[in-house]
Amino acid sequence: MGSSKEYIEKLRKSGLRPTKQRINICEALFDAEKTFHFTITDLVKIIETKANQKISLATVYNTIHAFQKKGYLKEIAINSSQAYFDTNTTDHHHFFDEKSKELIDLKDEDVHPIKIKKNIPGKKIKSVEVLVRLDSEN
Amino acid sequence: MGSSKEYIEKLRKSGLRPTKQRINICEALFDAEKTFHFTITDLVKIIETKANQKISLATVYNTIHAFQKKGYLKEIAINSSQAYFDTNTTDHHHFFDEKSKELIDLKDEDVHPIKIKKNIPGKKIKSVEVLVRLDSEN
């Protein structure tokens, strides 16, 4: 999907120096066919497997936060125990499987459009997130 | 709103011994005119102020989890840094003010009914939560 060159370009454009580590993170995140969801420890494993190279946790946190700020990633609020991220930054909603702890994208057409009829003076809506929790059936 | 007697009754009915600490927690949670949102540290402060008595963090966590299991409280997923709870256990949605870190209830009539048109085989929907994040306007 992406070449090393593209990622170097992308990083430079964002004001981030294209280091070996950041390129490895880009490859882990953006080479995939599809967008996906991950936790930080998931990602460390993916990077280290794909690049066959160790990476410091601090670097992963730093870079993920930088990417989030640049809008290359979104955080999904699930629960208070761990941060989940999504490489799909378009507006969309999620299933969360309580059993497997897995996130599943809902497509726009899977959810009736949501209208919020209340507004708070001096505040504007930044995002509307729907989380549908799933249970095993039986 | 509630008398100590009522809480003793409520606790007994739930199979929980009515200890001084649990009654203090009940008073902090259920004496209020309105339902409200809180984090654990919020709650400790409320309890210690109201009852003028120290309480162990562990007791608060234990009791909150017991109450959650009994359905007297709900947890609201906001972010991965802290757990938020709600004394309003009916189905409803929330605003979250990113600036003040405050939760605000949305009434049923404030949100168009949400229909999920996708289903996952073997799974059933446990809950549908909408979180509307608010930003300062300007």
Add this chain to the structure above:
DNA sequence: ACTACAGTTTAGAATCGTTATAAATTATAA
């Protein structure tokens, strides 16, 4: 290419919210 400097990475320490532990205390049934 060489240098200087700011940006980055790193291991490890520190922090935060939360959970576990084990000893002391308390509620309750007999």
Add this chain to the structure above:
DNA sequence: TTATAATTTATAACGATTCTAAACTGTAGT
């Protein structure tokens, strides 16, 4: 009143995340 199990507590342990300060690296200017 006593025996027992449930509860509380202080403190330790934990996992995720952030901080720190020293080593390293990318880059702009020579």
